Amino acid sequence: MPFRTLWVAPLLLLSANVPASTQTVYAAASLTSALREVTALLPNKTVRLSFASSSSLAKQIVAGAPADIYFSASNQWMDYLDHKGLIASDTRLDLLANRLAIIAPLNHPFEVKPSDPRFDFAAAFSGRLAVGDPSHVPVGIYTRQSLEHLGWFSALQDRLAPAPHARAALVYVERGECAAGIVYTTDAAISNKVETLATLAADTHDPIVYPVAAIADRDGAAARRLLAFYQSPEATEVFRRHGFLVAGIDSAASRSSR
């Protein structure tokens, strides 16, 4: 679409000191710290990052936002863009994976046995369970799948505290407002005011994958170069350090359900 090319032109004019292709990456909020560090590894300052919820980013892209790469926290929204023909499908890959962790406020742990079918999670704590909003936040959707798989959901259905994003869910647990919460392992790693009680098995939910793709009708070559960089050893090391599982290296990440 000519409209999209028009976006690039002013960018080229503005970026006098940098090479012609300045790229914008739209990424899910849970990738913030990891992706920032990865981007800092690049030799030139040619990549700009924009973080928000996967759903907001997808809608912005539909409305014509100048993203070159979309890094989602769920397949749902990547599919959404794919159906609208907005991504270069051949560049799509499930780059990262994540796991779910049950957390509790620091120094207030309790016993959790997710592998024990007789374990009653709902009875193990009182009050509400801090989660991402299962109605639309990816971490919440995966949480619900896991809880349902483990048979814990019906008892907890009316005891959820659905947060708008993982950060808020973390805060609920950090402040002791909730005696327990379920967030990504990467989220739990950020906070030093919570402790992880257990990690939920990957087979209790759809694979938590982070698909990344280049947006169609943009500078395809530059996008491919950036995507290749994300798969490089240096980038991989950063991702793993932040707690993500990386495709090709960690088996859980290489499965995808499209």
Add this chain to the structure above:
Amino acid sequence: MIVPTEDWQVIGLSLRVAFFCVLCSLPPGVFLGWLLARREFPGKILLDGLCHLPLVLPPVVTGYLLLVLCGRRGVFGGFLESIGLQLAFDWKGAVVASAVVGFPLMLRSVRLGIEGVDPRLERVARTLGCGPMRTFFTVTLRLAAPGVLAGALLAFARSLGEFGATIIFVSNIEGQTRTIPLAIYTFLNQPDGDSAALRLVVVSVVVSLVALAGSEWASRRARRR
């Protein structure tokens, strides 16, 4: 069915939250409005600034502050627990979030209303045998009624639209804290939720117009008296 039942639940919750929000913020609003309008005291500017803080803070920040102050481990947490009041994850917390965010708007209106009352009328009432409290209710408040009413309407309307502080402080619990703005937000975040969101938007506009018309009628009556 033009308006599905789930929507009515959301609307009902929003109206209930907005109503109690006004109910709870009127007494302190009227008192502080009177204090700032009629009294000089050291630290007055500080108090005024404090009351206007929710106006300049992003609502999400206000939500976090409420969590810090009124959560279980918060400054007021112990006190709230002792009187059996649970605010986080509860519709009462939504009331508090709305009340805090809308307070500066109501306060300004009430204060202006009271400042518009000739203080000499209050003095006359005193010479005619009215004590200070009686004077306040029979003279000052009666004459400031349009301002108070306008302030209440502002608080009500602000509550109907309150999102940021609410979603952080009480989260998005269906039937408990999912007010109209939170419901619209939820729909918008689902791939096929646009039409449902639009439906709610239309309904909330109608509700707001009805509320606006009602208060306009009420304040006209107050002025005529």
Add this chain to the structure above:
Amino acid sequence: MLELRISHRLNDFTLNVDVQCRYQATAIFGPSGAGKTTLMNMIAGLVRPDEGQIVIDDEVLFSSDAGIDLPPERRRIGYVFQDDLLFPHLSVEENLRFGLARTPLAQRRFEVDLVVELLEISSLLGRRPQYLSGGERQRVALGRALLASPRLLLMDEPLASLDQGLKSRIIPYLRHIRSDLGIPILYVSHSVAEILELTGQVIILDRGRAVAHGDFFRIAHEAEVLPLIEAQGFENVLPVEVVSSDAGAGVTHVRYGEQALKIPYCDRPAGSRLFAGIRADDIILARERVEGLSVRNTLEGRVLEISDVESKELVYVDVGHRLAAKVTHEAVAALGLQVGDRIYCLIKTHSIRIGPEME
């Protein structure tokens, strides 16, 4: 009986008053800014004096020593202001009843009907204050204050915003209140003529000090008082009786004791008594009766006193009533005036101001 002992620091000066009033009506007179309104506010309890005592009929309303400060609603002192200050959100009748409702039954002295009839406001009862004229509003304000059964009525320039016609129509009501209802009145005004309509008892206030207190006719000529009332033309006030009027000649003939005077034409019936005001500057002194002058009035009397006032001399003459005449030092020397001398006061007809009617 009202005892006032106040000391209070105001912006430019200190309000310092120590007086006792025991009359039916007392006026407080003084230039603007003298502290009259502040004093009234203190009596009403709206302002707290720094120091002092306010006692009415042996009840202590305020005492800085004893730490007593009765709030306004307990003092039962009515207050009528220059602006009527009627409650705009209430009807006339509701305004009237406002104070009545808060007066215990045992202490109520007046019925609504009585006051309404006295002030002739029965046709206004259902209306809102916004729709009344100035005079009507002031009467309602008066009625409202009365119906609270006050033991003292304060009036702060209540007629100042009304025109002359309206004033003269309301003054009879004030006299009624004073004489028939028996409520003591404290009346603030900066107009001598207006005060004289109601009472001869005055407290003169200047820059926070009560410079004189008592019968106006006695104190009018005091050194500190005279400058204050000079501008209004009432340094000298003569009670006279109308004999006849001549519109064509523009003159009304009046009698003062045995002496005759011609004052500017006024339409008063024969036999009516009123006050005539003459400025000290306007009195010419002569050793003998003089003929052939346009001056038509001559009053015979004796020199009582001669005193110095700035660049002039004040000569006090007893014409049956004490008159003050201002002449130059040179004139006094040229005439060789001495106390006890017989002297004639020449007064132009148009120098005489027609004052209030005597009751």
